[in-house]
Amino acid sequence: MTSGPLWKARHHAATLVRAVAEATLSRSNALAAPTPVHHAPLRRPGPWVLANAVLCLPLLGLACGDDGGSTDDDPAVDGSAPTTDLGPGPSDAGRRVDGSPSGPDLGPPDPEGVPVFLAQGHMGRTTISCDDGRSWTHDSSLDGSVRCFEDGFDCDHHPGAAKGLTWSPKNGGRFFATFGWGPPGGIERSVDGATWTPILEETTFGGLSYGNDVLVAGARNAQVSTDEGETFGERVATGLEVSNVRRGGFAGGRHVIVGSGSGDNDIVWSIDGGTWERPSTLPAGCGASIQNAGGIVDVGGTIVVIGGDGVACASSDGGDTFVESSIGGDGASHAVATGTEVFVWTRGTVHRSSNGTDWSSEPTTPEDLRLGPVAVSDDGTFVAVRGGWRTWYEDQEFYRSEDGVTWETLPDGAFTGSHPIRDIHFGRLASCP
Secondary structure (H helix, E strand, O other): OOOOHHHHHHHHHHHHHHHHHHHHHHHHHHHOOOOOOOOOOEOOOOHHHHHHHHHOOHHHOOOOOOOOOOOOOOOOOOOEOOOOOOOOOHHHOOOOOOOOOOOOOOOOOOOOOEEEEEEEEOOOEEEEEOOOOOOOEEEEEOOOOOOOOOOOOOOOOOOOOEEEEEEEOHHHOEEEEEEOOOOOEEEEEEOOOOOOEEEEEEEOOOOEEEEOOEEEEOOOEEEEEOOOOOOOOOOEEOOOOOOEEEEEEEEOOEEEEEEEEOOEEEEEEEOOOOOOEOOOEOOOOOOOOOOOOEEEEEEOOEEEEEOOOOEEEEEOOOOOEOEEEEOOOOOOOEOEEOOOOEEEEEOOEEEEEOOOOOOEEEEOEOOOOOEEEEEEOOOOOEEEEEOOOOOOHHHOOEEEEOOOOEEEEOOOOOOOOOOOEEEEEEEEEOOOO
């Protein structure tokens, strides 16, 4: 919903500042030629960034919030842009642009390619590792001068809010990222993890998934692309019975969407993104607090959905029935799977399972380690970012492990401390920049 008093206040405030912001940017653009943004550490913020900053000023009395979560009335339930006017969208704000051809060659998956980890953060941030997680480079964002959740600046509800990554093995490999929650953002595509092009704009989605040659943008009314993001079809009703999508993933040969709202959770799934089904048996606790923790993973063809509260729900019959279990702790990290095991971490402990229902636990090294987003390569290297609240900028840490138990903290200079990281994904690309 976008008709409440907060949205009306944001609309009126945006209207007041938009003209000033556009005039300021117009003058600055007239004085200086555009700067290439392919590998720039900072991209020029558009008037929507300035508008959002003003919208969050305490003197306006608008609570932008810093609790790390999203309310039930953030975006339109179908993933379309809310009616609030925040000025031009991200594509007018110096977003990244790649040189990919207009019509992709949808060849067979490439089993080779360069292994790449891609991390996605708030304020449109991305950074990549091409050396098996030992260092992170090409760190860029929409604006490196702002600090999330300080002085009322709400990065959770922003056109640059990080909402999910996925990877396609087609055409040499491509990453897809969706940004924007509340104020609309869009979906972008990259062939190298560093340069990006918008492919769907003025939208908000709760997650992305790729599988069965289909890209699915998760919303109650999802959008689907069968040509690697060149075009998207009309919206498809998923039948999700809660207000917001919190996570999307591909597991058990199915696109899986997890949503929540008003204290309830729900799961829907689809093989092709066009026809959606609901489980006949779904415990009430499945998928809780999954927005920034847990995840949707596949282990041996079993769909495993892990919530941030440590509740795991597994389906070995293609999503028809789910069985609930506990990983053995709460405050979970992101979950990953190696194909034979699911891994998820709580503070100082790694939990693993070969079927999503029976779990074992052991201490990590360091013993007080707290992980947030995690990814694992097809060769078994784990990478992660420090979890917890306000553990970014000078307090941000990146980690690497070869077994998921013993972790090393990357040294200063191996990464750039910046905006909060919300997701990490592994893929293989034709080249690394």
